[in-house]
Amino acid sequence: MSQALALQGRHLVLGLSGGVACYKAAELVRELGRAGATVQVVMTEAAQQFITPVTMQALSGRRVVTDQWDAGVANNMAHIELSREADAIVVAPASADFIAQLAQGRAGELLPLLCLARPLERCPLLLAPAMNREMWAHPATQRNVAQAVADGAVLLGPGSGDQACGEVGDGRMLEPADLCEDIVAFFQPKRLAGRSVLVTAGPTFEAMDPVRGITNHSSGKMGFAIARAAAEAGARVTLVAGPVHLPTPRGVARIDVTSARDMLAAVLPQAPRHEVFVATAAVADWRPADVAEHKMKKDGSGRPPRIEFAENPDILATVARLPAGQRPFCVGFAAESRDMVQHAREKLARKGVPMIVANLGPATFGRDDNECVIVESGGDTTLPRADKLTLARALVAHIADRLNAA
Ligand code: CTP
Numbered sequence: 001m002s003q004a005l006a007l008q009g010r011h012l013v014l015g016l017s018g019g020v021a022c023y024k025a026a027e028l029v030r031e032l033g034r035a036g037a038t039v040q041v042v043m044t045e046a047a048q049q050f051i052t053p054v055t056m057q058a059l060s061g062r063r064v065v066t067d068q069w070d071a072g073v074a075n076n077m078a079h080i081e082l083s084r085e086a087d088a089i090v091v092a093p094a095s096a097d098f099i100a101q102l103a104q105g106r107a108g109e110l111l112p113l114l115c116l117a118r119p120l121e122r123c124p125l126l127l128a129p130a131m132n133r134e135m136w137a138h139p140a141t142q143r144n145v146a147q148a149v150a151d152g153a154v155l156l157g158p159g160s161g162d163q164a165c166g167e168v169g170d171g172r173m174l175e176p177a178d179l180c181e182d183i184v185a186f187f188q189p190k191r192l193a194g195r196s197v198l199v200t201a202g203p204t205f206e207a208m209d210p211v212r213g214i215t216n217h218s219s220g221k222m223g224f225a226i227a228r229a230a231a232e233a234g235a236r237v238t239l240v241a242g243p244v245h246l247p248t249p250r251g252v253a254r255i256d257v258t259s260a261r262d263m264l265a266a267v268l269p270q271a272p273r274h275e276v277f278v279a280t281a282a283v284a285d286w287r288p289a290d291v292a293e294h295k296m297k298k299d300g301s302g303r304p305p306r307i308e309f310a311e312n313p314d315i316l317a318t319v320a321r322l323p324a325g326q327r328p329f330c331v332g333f334a335a336e337s338r339d340m341v342q343h344a345r346e347k348l349a350r351k352g353v354p355m356i357v358a359n360l361g362p363a364t365f366g367r368d369d370n371e372c373v374i375v376e377s378g379g380d381t382t383l384p385r386a387d388k389l390t391l392a393r394a395l396v397a398h399i400a401d402r403l404n405a406a
Helices: 022-034 053-060 078-084 096-104 110-117 133-137 139-150 176-186 221-232 260-273 315-320 340-351 388-405
Strands: 011-016 038-043 088-094 125-129 159-162 168-172 196-201 236-241 253-256 276-279 286-288 309-311 329-336 355-360 369-376 379-387
Touching (some): 011 022, 011 110, 022 038, 022 176, 038 110, 078 110, 088 110, 096 110, 096 139, 133 139, 196 221, 221 236, 221 276, 236 260, 260 315, 276 315, 276 388, 315 329, 315 340, 329 340, 329 388, 340 369, 355 388, 369 388
Parallel strands (some): 011 088, 088 125, 196 276, 236 253
Antiparallel strands (some): 159 168, 369 379
């Protein structure tokens, strides 16, 4: 399945309760549709004060249902019918009043009725709260939210930031793209629940002088995809990233670094606090031995400057040599230009790690897809060409199997 169609085959009921954030629900329907989901929109009376069913119908391609007495639903029982085929009900925005209704099991109109009547064991309820920060912080709301969660609802957000009322604080509905990412993650199996994963990603940049340096073409995409896949699988994830301009995956703690030595300094204190270390970074093997204090200028002689190099520390091998008890399960990457599996097998021994993921460097740098072979002492596992998030999920599943077997 491609990353773009992460919700292919899923059917969602998207409920809107009253709030200014209803305008974001319009974009959310489009995001969910782009991800492959079909979406049935249900709106409360209050939601219709903020956005019209016409807009939501045009964007979802389905008639919006607003009324529990809607005669257009086959058996005249919208509250039963609509959740029967749904993989989840997502309420975005979920207002303070709507959450209060849920907490009390009230069913005064179609949307809360639908939530109450859903089959608990197979139709999850996801709530994206949206309200003023004082309303969010109010003990009554916090009590209602805690009750709704205790009754099985899953919270998506809220976020923090500027609010429609002009105030700043907690209670903002998450942005549509973030909500969509959280919904995709919700459906992923929680293979790494309670585990922790440390990932390095991207290139390093080794300065020659204050304005120039040596780097490489690594885009960081594979490492970021692994961090995302591990977070989706329920792990606590720390991502140590070289200089790349990629958005941080949801829920991942990110540490930005520049050089190989910076990366090692960031990784070393983190390594003993994580159970898995995945080294995807394309770390520069060499750095200029001396960094010029000022920009190196041409001297007019036509002779290029001489640059001496020093070897960088091997981050993966350093972590793999930590004493037992402090050493995470180490996974290396090998970007080769030929004899991929053979080189990977040599690296397995040289770096002293239990798993190396081999891929062809020129065929992967900067691309959105890749293919690789997981090399272990017990044998090889081929992951066929797919987008990097799909590969990352397969790799995470493989690592989870190894951890669970240990
Ligand atoms: N790696 C690292 N620190 C380094 C070099 C590499 O942590 N200084 C990690 C990479 O993140 C990757 C693995 O080691 O997981 C393999 O990197 P690669 O550059 O392919 O291997 P090298 O040991 O540099 O071998 P060679 O240059 O001979 O291919």
